[in-house]
Amino acid sequence: MKSPDLFQVVYRGEVLTGYKPGGWVFFQRPKECGGGFWLGKTYDFVFMLEIPHPVSIGQGWDYINEQENPRTFKLESVDDFKLV
Numbered sequence: 001m002k003s004p005d006l007f008q009v010v011y012r013g014e015v016l017t018g019y020k021p022g023g024w025v026f027f028q029r030p031k032e033c034g035g036g037f038w039l040g041k042t043y044d045f046v047f048m049l050e051i052p053h054p055v056s057i058g059q060g061w062d063y064i065n066e067q068e069n070p071r072t073f074k075l076e077s078v079d080d081f082k083l084v
Contacts, residue, residue, distance in 0.1 A: 006024060006064065006068070007023070007024035007025065007026060007060075007061075007064060008023065008024070008025045008026070009025075009026045009028070009037075009057070010025060010026065010027045010028065011028045012028050012029075012030060012031075016042070019042040020042070021042065021043050021044060022041055022042070022043065023041065023042050024039065024040075024041060024050075024060075024064055025039075025040060025041070025042050025047070026038070026039055026057060026060055027040075027047075029054055034054060035054070036054030036055060036056060037054060037055055037056070037057060037060060038051075038054060039051050039055055039060040039063065039064075050063065050067075051063060
């Protein structure tokens with residue numbers, strides 16, 4: 001489920017009027033530049049790109065989910081360690 005509190009979207013011709021430090025923001029790129037969105041985080045006096053290439057909202061949403069809810073994984077036991 002996409003939460004409006006989790007990220008903001010700034011469409012072509014709009015400006016970001018307010019932000020939460022560390023908040024996720026999508027900035028829509030011009031069509032003549034290929035479209036898509038830049039995804040990054042806002043901080044005081046800076047916007048930091050999180051992905052170095054344009055993404056769709058769906059791709060960005062997957063990335064945000066991965067960053068906000070990292071998958072847990074099971075570490076293999078040291079007792080099972082074998083050199084190959």
